[in-house]
Amino acid sequence: MKECEHALGLGSRRCSRGERGDDLAALVIEACAREGTSLESGDIVIVTSKIVSKAEGRVRPQIEREAAFAEETVRVVAARDRGASLTRIVENRLGIVGAAAGIDASNTAPGTVLLLSLDPDASARALAAALRAAKAPPRHPARTTRATDEPAARLQGLRGAVRSA
Template sequence: MRLTVQALGVLPDLAAGDDLVDLLLAAWPDGPLDGDVLVVSSKAVAKVEGRTLRADRDDVVAAETDREVARRGDLRVARTRHGLVLAAAGVDESNTAAGTVVALPLDPDASARGLRSELATRTGRNVAVVVTDTAGRPWRTGQTDIAIGVAGLEPLRDLAGEPDAWGRPLVVTAPAVADELAGSAGLVLAKAARTPGAVVSGLARLVLPPGEHGPGAAALVRP
């Protein structure tokens, strides 16, 4: 198996109402192929969906918080309405104009479905979409990208019941495929350089048939 991850080209500074699909296609060197997976940062999606807010950051964090999980000084870790547990409830003031913050898309799975459908309409290609955000991990330093919106692939591969190399049945093995794709794309994305999109090729077997979106990243959230 061969897997390739390629960053798309530079995008202009994004604003509400911009045609993100058109901009991504213009930055896609050879255009999409059936079975490709488009990975795009949630900030790019949020900006075109009008989630750039000129407001006090703490007020926006409070509005985006469903439940505060932890606090240390000014740092708050919160569960969002999406069920995500993120620093500052996913509210970000980097790579945006002074005095503004960017909140997460209201429904990242719907955003992913919209991008997938538009790509199919405009190109005729069957492309899966993963919308990502950067998150920390409990008891580990550093951050990695995770999937917060998914369309066109199963975000989890449930391997329970399948045999391991010694013939014993697996019990709880369920790779978070969408998160693995998000993390791999994070290696080539350069958000500060306005390259918020990447394409992962070589995993066509995981992409659902045209018109099928799957359960979305919501399936990755524990109840």
């Protein structure tokens, strides 16, 4: 297995931070071109949930945050009232247990919040298919493409070759 050879940030100053209707495959390919690299068969592509949510238009006005929280929450796991703020750990409709049902106000337009993708796996499959169609790898398709909010994905983009010996 090879280690990551190259990482690029789709949310960096030089790359798109994501907008409704963005073609994620085009953003990945353009970012690779700017960095002087390309995708190869077997590469792993990771895109943050934030970029996917923006592209899918999962943006709500800040004023609707509580309504969105109620829609996204299956059950409250824990809550802590800190006077001026209430921290809630919940299970969201995707089965993810985390803070605020995955609703995020960071790195988005002022006065707005982002919700997680309606179907992250479908988003990942669509991105993988679009990248395959754009690139047409010679041997086998990319093994993994996943829309995620896991800590490793905070790199906002990753190009690494993982191949069996």
